[in-house]
Amino acid sequence: MKAITRQKAPAEIEKMLEKDLRVFLVGCGTCATMCHTGGKDEVLAMAGKLADLGKTVTGTAVLPTVCDALDQQAVSENLKRIGEADCVLVMACAFGVQMMALYTDKPVYPGLDTLFMGQEMAPGVFSEVCVQCGECVLAWTGGICPITACPKSLLNGPCGGAKKGKCEVSASTDCVWELIYQRLRAQGKLDYLKKPRSLRNFAASVKPGIYLVDGKDDQLT
Amino acid sequence: MNLREKLGAGKFVVTCEVGPPKGVDTSDMKRRAESVRGKVDAVNVTDQQSSVMRLGSLAGCVLVKHWGMEPVLQMTCRDRNRIALQSDLLSAYALGIENVLCLTGDYVTLGDHPQAKPVFDLDSVSLIETARELQNGHDLAGKELKGAPQFFIGACVSPEADLLDPQIMKMEKKAAAGAQFFQTQAVYDARRFAEFMSMVRHVNVPVLAGIVVLRSAAMARYMNEKTAGIRVPDKLIQEMDKAADKAAKGVEIAVRTIAEVKGLCQGFHIMTIGQEKRTSDIIDAAGL
Numbered sequence: 001m002k003a004i005t006r007q008k009a010p011a012e013i014e015k016m017l018e019k020d021l022r023v024f025l026v027g028c029g030t031c032a033t034m035c036h037t038g039g040k041d042e043v044l045a046m047a048g049k050l051a052d053l054g055k056t057v058t059g060t061a062v063l064p065t066v067c068d069a070l071d072q073q074a075v076s077e078n079l080k081r082i083g084e085a086d087c088v089l090v091m092a093c094a095f096g097v098q099m100m101a102l103y104t105d106k107p108v109y110p111g112l113d114t115l116f117m118g119q120e121m122a123p124g125v126f127s128e129v130c131v132q133c134g135e136c137v138l139a140w141t142g143g144i145c146p147i148t149a150c151p152k153s154l155l156n157g158p159c160g161g162a163k164k165g166k167c168e169v170s171a172s173t174d175c176v177w178e179l180i181y182q183r184l185r186a187q188g189k190l191d192y193l194k195k196p197r198s199l200r201n202f203a204a205s206v207k208p209g210i211y212l213v214d215g216k217d218d219q220l221t
Numbered sequence: 222m223n224l225r226e227k228l229g230a231g232k233f234v235v236t237c238e239v240g241p242p243k244g245v246d247t248s249d250m251k252r253r254a255e256s257v258r259g260k261v262d263a264v265n266v267t268d269q270q271s272s273v274m275r276l277g278s279l280a281g282c283v284l285v286k287h288w289g290m291e292p293v294l295q296m297t298c299r300d301r302n303r304i305a306l307q308s309d310l311l312s313a314y315a316l317g318i319e320n321v322l323c324l325t326g327d328y329v330t331l332g333d334h335p336q337a338k339p340v341f342d343l344d345s346v347s348l349i350e351t352a353r354e355l356q357n358g359h360d361l362a363g364k365e366l367k368g369a370p371q372f373f374i375g376a377c378v379s380p381e382a383d384l385l386d387p388q389i390m391k392m393e394k395k396a397a398a399g400a401q402f403f404q405t406q407a408v409y410d411a412r413r414f415a416e417f418m419s420m421v422r423h424v425n426v427p428v429l430a431g432i433v434v435l436r437s438a439a440m441a442r443y444m445n446e447k448t449a450g451i452r453v454p455d456k457l458i459q460e461m462d463k464a465a466d467k468a469a470k471g472v473e474i475a476v477r478t479i480a481e482v483k484g485l486c487q488g489f490h491i492m493t494i495g496q497e498k499r500t501s502d503i504i505d506a507a508g509l
Binding site for chain 2: 151152153154155156157158159160161162163164165168169177178181185190193194196197198199200202
């Protein structure tokens with residue numbers, strides 16, 4: 001899974017940076033590069049836009065994987081140029097932004113919006129694969145996730161909203177319950193759909209998620 | 222006799238729906254509701270249909286009752302979590318509302334507040350289970366209630382869903398969860414409806430066939446293209462196309478459909494979408 005991101009609108013970035021003249025730019029060599037939102041090309045393009053706005057870019061760095069603690073080393077190599085800046089604009093997922101905020105005392109701003117955890121299905125086509133609900137249901141849904149792929153996260157089969165196999169929310173999205181039905185029918189497992197599903201336990205995904213292994217999880221309750 | 226008693230006694234029933242206003246001026250809603258008083262057995266009050274914010278269905282039901290008719294409270298899972306839904310079910314019963322139609326609800330982005338948070342904590346099946354749990358004297362947490370409500374629980378089904386098998390499976394789940402009557406999405410094709418009814422005979426819960434009155438051929442084509450669970454046969458579209466008086470033709474088709482499917486179901490649910498006068502015309506012409 002990768003963090004799927006989209007660049008913030010130029011006006012929003014301009015607003016964030018309005019009081020800062022000197023900016024250090026960080027990109028990410030992993031997910032944001034794949035999404036074409038925070039790789040080398042996008043960071044250089046952003047540096048040009050900031051220059052057009054009259055900002056001074058004190059430096060740029062496309063770190064290998066901003067969310068990885070190992071990147072602190074790469075950050076330390078840039079400390080001087082970060083120190084010269086009023087702020088750091090991070091073109092990585094929100095995880096990367098938060099890691100950068102640990103590495104520097106300078107104000108850290110997100111250049112991207114993190115949309116979801118997903119994968120690239122075809123060039124330029126990203127789709128969400130898991131919402132981390134904390135109670136995996138894939139065993140009885142043919143390996144297709146209705147929590148993620150049904151906008152209503154329904155558990156008991158399709159709503160009445162599908163038309164010609166497409167979801168009521170978007171005519172370009174397949175009704176996932178029709179896909180699940182077809183898959184289970186092919187597997188001879190339609191009895192999975194006949195069983196009423198109990199209520200979801202949202203306590204399994206209280207924010208912020210914290211998980212301690214080796215039974216230490218009990219301390220959370 | 223109320224709706225539960227009528228259906229329990231095997232009587233044929235007619236329901237219709239009235240949508241509350243966007244705002245607090247209920248005079249038009251009252252006029253629309255009163256146009257069917259004495260002609261229908263119960264009036265569904267919609268729950269912010271199509272995800273458009275309006276006066277609530279609970280308040281609407283209290284008004285309908287006050288105006289001398291029996292309401293059916295439509296409840297969707299779109300805007301309330303299980304705490305609010307249970308609480309509103311108790312509130313409804315305390316205000317004298319017994320009939321509840323349990324629906325999943327349209328998605329939020331279809332309406333006029335597309336940026337609102339969608340809830341869908343429960344779905345139609347689990348909302349029915351919830352109503353039944355309350356009837357059994359406890360809430361979903363298993364806590365005992367001080368006084369249990371007794372609902373007459375309804376659900377919906379789309380006989381013309383593109384993929385019927387999962388629709389029927391869900392209907393079976395709704396019945397097993399406690400649904401005591403079904404109101405269907407619009408029916409236009411008697412032969413196909415007969416096939417559907419033969420497929421769900423084992424569910425053994427009264428079915429009120431949905432009647433949506435056509436206003437024009439364009440409306441029929443639009444619904445065929447865009448509205449889930451609706452299929453208007455080409456023959457009817459041609460009839461609408463040729464008719465000089467579209468309104469009269471729409472009523473005529475509804476009356477004919479009613480005559481054709483009357484023997485297959487336990488009643489009708491007539492939806493005229495803001496034109497309740499036509500509901501009354503249809504009932505008169507169909508001799509219901």
